[in-house]
Amino acid sequence: MNLPNKLTLMRVILVPFFVAAALIDFPYHYFVALAIFIIASVTDFFDGYLARKHNLVTNFGKFLDPLADKVLVVAALVCLHETLPAVVGAIPVIIIVSREFMVSGLRLVTAGEGVVVPADIWGKLKTAFTMVTIIATYTFSGIYAEQLSAASVGMNIVPTTKAMSVFMTVLIVFVWISTALTVVSGVRYLWQMRKHIDPTK
Numbered sequence: 418m419n420l421p422n423k424l425t426l427m428r429v430i431l432v433p434f435f436v437a438a439a440l441i442d443f444p445y446h447y448f449v450a451l452a453i454f455i456i457a458s459v460t461d462f463f464d465g466y467l468a469r470k471h472n473l474v475t476n477f478g479k480f481l482d483p484l485a486d487k488v489l490v491v492a493a494l495v496c497l498h499e500t501l502p503a504v505v506g507a508i509p510v511i512i513i514v515s516r517e518f519m520v521s522g523l524r525l526v527t528a529g530e531g532v533v534v535p536a537d538i539w540g541k542l543k544t545a546f547t548m549v550t551i552i553a554t555y556t557f558s559g560i561y562a563e564q565l566s567a568a569s570v571g572m573n574i575v576p577t578t579k580a581m582s583v584f585m586t587v588l589i590v591f592v593w594i595s596t597a598l599t600v601v602s603g604v605r606y607l608w609q610m611r612k613h614i615d616p617t618k
Contacts, residue, residue, distance in 0.1 A: 428485040435450055
């Protein structure tokens with residue numbers, strides 16, 4: 418197994434550790450989850466870069482790389498919905514996950530016909546904005562949780578309600594922008610590849 422594939426596999430292996438850190442309550446657990454998510458995201462950059470640079474693109478990598486990306490992002494969104502339902506509601510999670518299933522299915526159909534579904538600017542914007550949203554939300558969760566913990570043990574560190582309210586509002590806006598970009602990119606994929614899923618054929 419070459420290095421890019423090892424990095425991709427490592428991203429998959431990191432997912433359960435990320436989920437555990439996100440959901441199990443221990444000191445600084447949100448920051449631990451955030452660190453794991455960032456490390457996994459960095460491997461996403463390097464596996465593709467190294468595979469292209471050194472001509473190490475394999476069928477295994479083509480299969481596992483997008484799957485690893487989707488599993489990581491879906492896990493992050495579901496965990497956020499579990500811990501911060503006021504920020505990440507069920508509807509954005511359902512829309513984003515549905516879009517990922519749709520695009521994955523579309524890729525399978527077109528791959529059988531020898532057609533590659535390219536990632537356009539809207540797909541890249543969706544991915545970038547979703548990553549930023551996830552990182553910002555886990556950062557917010559970590560700061561807020563630690564402030565609450567400190568206040569509860571009398572360390573005189575009380576969360577600034579107004580500031581936290583503003584930050585939460587910004588995060589909600591980010592989530593819905595990510596959702597809107599998800600819908601736009603998904604519709605564009607469907608439109609561009611409509612001839613491959615024409616029900617009349």
